Structures are given as C-alpha cells and as structure tokens.
Amino acid sequence: MAFEASKPVTAIYPGSFDPVTNGHLDLIARGATIFEKLVVAVAHNLDKDPLFHVKERVDMLEAVVYNWKNVEVDVFEGLLMDYARAKNATVVLRGIRAVSDYEYELQMAMMNRKIEPQIETVFMMPAIQYSYLSSKLVKELARLGGPVKGLVPPLVEEKLRAKVS
Ligand code: PNS
Numbered sequence: 001m002a003f004e005a006s007k008p009v010t011a012i013y014p015g016s017f018d019p020v021t022n023g024h025l026d027l028i029a030r031g032a033t034i035f036e037k038l039v040v041a042v043a044h045n046l047d048k049d050p051l052f053h054v055k056e057r058v059d060m061l062e063a064v065v066y067n068w069k070n071v072e073v074d075v076f077e078g079l080l081m082d083y084a085r086a087k088n089a090t091v092v093l094r095g096i097r098a099v100s101d102y103e104y105e106l107q108m109a110m111m112n113r114k115i116e117p118q119i120e121t122v123f124m125m126p127a128i129q130y131s132y133l134s135s136k137l138v139k140e141l142a143r144l145g146g147p148v149k150g151l152v153p154p155l156v157e158e159k160l161r162a163k164v165s
Contacts (some may be wrong), residue, residue: 008036011091011122012084014076017042017057018050019156020064021138023130027095030124032068039087040065044077051139051163064153081116089119096123097131139164 013031017024017040031038042057050057054075061073076083084092092112094105109121125131133151141148142160149157 010037010089011035011093012039012041012089013093014041023126023133026126031093038071040073041076092121
C-alpha cells in the first residue's frame with residue numbers, strides 16, 4: 001500500500017493577544033514543534049476595546065517569539081478563514097484551558113468549518129500552571145497593582161506597568 005508523504009503544514013494561531021501571556025507562549029512553543037510553520041495572527045478588528053494598539057501587540061509578540069525560526073507574527077482583518085486561505089494554512093490552532101473554553105471554541109470551530117471545510121481547527125492544552133491565565137485577568141491585576149510576574153514575559157510586564165501607571 002502506498003502512502004502519500006505528508007505535506008508541510010502551516011498553522012494559524014489567531015487571537016487578540018492583548019497582551020501576549022506565558023500561556024500563549026506555551027501554546028506557541030507546542031505548536032512550533034508540531035507544525036512546519038506557525039503564524040501568530042493578531043486580530044485587528046475586534047469589537048473589544050484593546051488596552052494595547054495592534055502595533056504594540058505585534059511588537060511584543062515579535063520580541064518574544066524570535067527564538068522560533070518557524071514562527072511568524074502577522075495581523076489580520078476580516079474573516080479568519082479568508083486570511084487562513086491567503087496564507088495557505090490548513091490548520092487553525094486554538095488553546096483550551098478548561099471546559100469553560102470549550103463551548104465558545106466549538107462554536108467558532110464549527111462556524112469556521114462551515115465557511116471553509118478544508119481547514120481544520122486543532123485544540124491544544126497549555127501547561128497546567130497556565131490553565132487559569134488570561135490576558136483579561138492579567139490586565140485587571142496590572143490595573144489594580146497586583147503581581148503579574150511569571151504570568152507574562154518580562155518585557156510585557158514592563159509595558160503593562162507603563163500602560164496602567
Ligand atoms: O483571543 P480571542 O479574542 O479569543 O480571539 C478570537 C478571534 C480573534 C480568533 C476570533 O474572534 C476571530 O477569529 N475573529 C475573526 C472574525 C471571524 O472570522 N469570525 C468568524 C469566526 S466564527
């Protein structure tokens with residue numbers, strides 16, 4: 001029986017990354033070992049009111065992923081599936097921290113599959129110590145003067161402090 005050699009896979013890891021946390025980095029590290037190329041795609045047109053401008057979010061990401069040669073940071077606008085097609089990606093990577101994430105992620109994955117059946121969503125779990133971590137909570141901690149050390153890269157910690165002071 002002949003097996004077709006598997007093709008190199010480009011995966012998109014989309015998100016707000018407002019800001020990038022150590023949980024995101026954990027997922028990037030895992031994704032970068034599985035996929036030939038991983039594009040960390042920062043969403044531009046969010047309804048949310050981001051703390052960091054998209055350029056600041058991209059700059060922080062670029063500074064913390066430079067070690068991974070197969071990881072690229074980019075910005076996208078509009079439909080994720082249109083962007084993924086334009087990047088020749090066949091996988092969308094999303095993190096699932098707890099059961100509570102699942103419902104929203106399932107809904108999004110199914111909608112994306114309806115739009116583009118050729119692109120698969122792959123879920124990965126971050127390390128257990130990041131299972132409670134979110135950009136939202138990190139921002140709240142920073143605003144209230146709480147400790148964010150160990151939750152975000154040192155560079156992000158600095159930017160957060162500057163932003164909320
Ligand atoms: O980090 P987030 O905020 O959970 O990321 C959500 C994101 C940006 C991945 C999602 O909102 C998205 O894909 N937006 C692009 C618009 C789109 O394609 N919508 C239809 C998908 S259901």
